[in-house]
Amino acid sequence: MTAAQKHPRSSPPTNGHTRHDHLVEPDRPTVPRSRAGGLWVAAVVFAFVLLLLLIFVLQNGQRVHVSFLGADGNLPLGVALLLAAVFGVLLVALPGTARIVQLRILGRRRPVAAGPLTAPMSLPDDPAGR
Structure with missing residues (x-):
């Protein structure tokens, strides 16, 4: 088996400072994030x-024949793939947009004073009668 190894013990803090005091930043005023910074x-x-x-389009410059909904043409492969990706994103965005519009319409129909969409949970009665 292996013999027990002795590990050097960390020295106790001196002068009231701990070992990690150099890692703590001094208190300084923070600047709030702005819209311009986010932009x-x-x-x-x-x-x-x-x-x-x-870079993707330039590296995939071979011309390919593309047919879509009766339109035929030759496009660089990178452009054709990029167009397919854009059409895919739009295809996914359509149902999401329809759902957002549907929820906004439902939100406008509800009176503001009606409260939340779900009924509040009722707590069971205390059997001890407290």
């Missing part, structure tokens, strides 16, 4: 995604 992050992410899409 900046979104623009950078969007530019990165567009760059990736551009």
Whole structure:
């Protein structure tokens, strides 16, 4: 078997400081997040995604024959795949949009004072009579 190993013990705090005091940041005022900052992050992410899409289209430049709903044509493969992805996203977004519109219509029909959509749960009576 293996012999018991001795581990060096951590030294006790000196001068009232713990070992992790250097990791704690001093209290400083924080700046709240702004819409402009969020917009900046979104623009950078969007530019990165567009760059990736551009690379995808440029690397898949072979021409392919595409037929869709009676339309025929030759497109670069990257463009054809990108169009298929966009049509797929739109196909998924249509039922979601219909559901959002349906819920908004139902929300407008309900009076505001009616309360929540579900009935509140009633608590069972206390058998001890308290």
